[in-house]
Amino acid sequence: MFNVILFGPPGSGKGTQSEKLIDRYGLVHLSTGNLLREQISNQTRLGLEAKKFMDSGQLVPDSVVIGMIRSAIKENPDAEGFLFDGFPRTVAQSQALDELLAENHSEINAVLALEVSEDELISRLLNRGKTSGRSDDTNEQVIRARITEYENKTAAVAEYYDQFGKVVKIKGEGDVEAIFDALCNEIEAKKIV
Ligand code: AP5
Numbered sequence: 061m062f063n064v065i066l067f068g069p070p071g072s073g074k075g076t077q078s079e080k081l082i083d084r085y086g087l088v089h090l091s092t093g094n095l096l097r098e099q100i101s102n103q104t105r106l107g108l109e110a111k112k113f114m115d116s117g118q119l120v121p122d123s124v125v126i127g128m129i130r131s132a133i134k135e136n137p138d139a140e141g142f143l144f145d146g147f148p149r150t151v152a153q154s155q156a157l158d159e160l161l162a163e164n165h166s167e168i169n170a171v172l173a174l175e176v177s178e179d180e181l182i183s184r185l186l187n188r189g190k191t192s193g194r195s196d197d198t199n200e201q202v203i204r205a206r207i208t209e210y211e212n213k214t215a216a217v218a219e220y221y222d223q224f225g226k227v228v229k230i231k232g233e234g235d236v237e238a239i240f241d242a243l244c245n246e247i248e249a250k251k252i253v
């Protein structure tokens with residue numbers, strides 16, 4: 061198995077690059093944001109509860125997202141690997157993920173961290189908010205709250221994986237194809253090891 065975390069702040073291009081990476085490497089894409097939005101559109105109890113946090117730019121409680129990821133991993137017993145997008149977002153989620161993968165005699169092989177300036181993140185998300193229908197993109201205050209959550213709770217995930225030498229930083233600004241090439245180069249390098 062080859063498991064990758066695509067890491068970065070809101071709007072750094074995780075979703076955009078994930079689509080391209082799963083096509084190239086046949087990984088199963090697990091995006092907690094997408095899974096939560098699916099729950100919201102199906103109006104499940106979990107979705108209604110999560111929506112309150114998402115609409116205000118706060119992280120959904122760890123127990124909820126860890127449970128979703130546990131089920132998603134179980135639903136894909138034949139996966140050749142997973143691409144985690146938007147998960148883990150706290151150190152507790154990272155530790156839970158490591159334990160879940162260890163149960164399958166597997167581990168995270170690479171954490172690819174997209175780096176994008178705050179001004180660029182805000183401009184991308186406000187721009188997407190004009191058409192995406194995502195309530196958390198339409199309001200600059202909520203976008204800033206998401207970035208603050210990232211700084212306060214999620215940045216520590218990179219430090220957590222850095223102690224195991226798994227983090228590679230990638231410039232996330234500029235041409236989408238050039239960023240994709242840089243990500244692929246890192247994946248190929250890790251696969252050879
Ligand atoms: P989530 O859905 O994960 O959103 P996010 O992390 O805020 O990320 P985005 O989807 O906004 O951005 P992205 O990095 O994927 O960039 P994208 O490719 O879309 O989370 C939403 C909420 O759910 C959270 O706030 C939280 O409440 C909850 N949640 C989710 N996971 C959770 C977890 N694990 N724990 C707790 N709570 C959780 O690109 C953004 C825009 O930029 C697009 O318009 C795109 O076209 C454009 N773009 C991409 N690349 C480029 C480029 N190179 N140049 C110019 N524009 C670009």
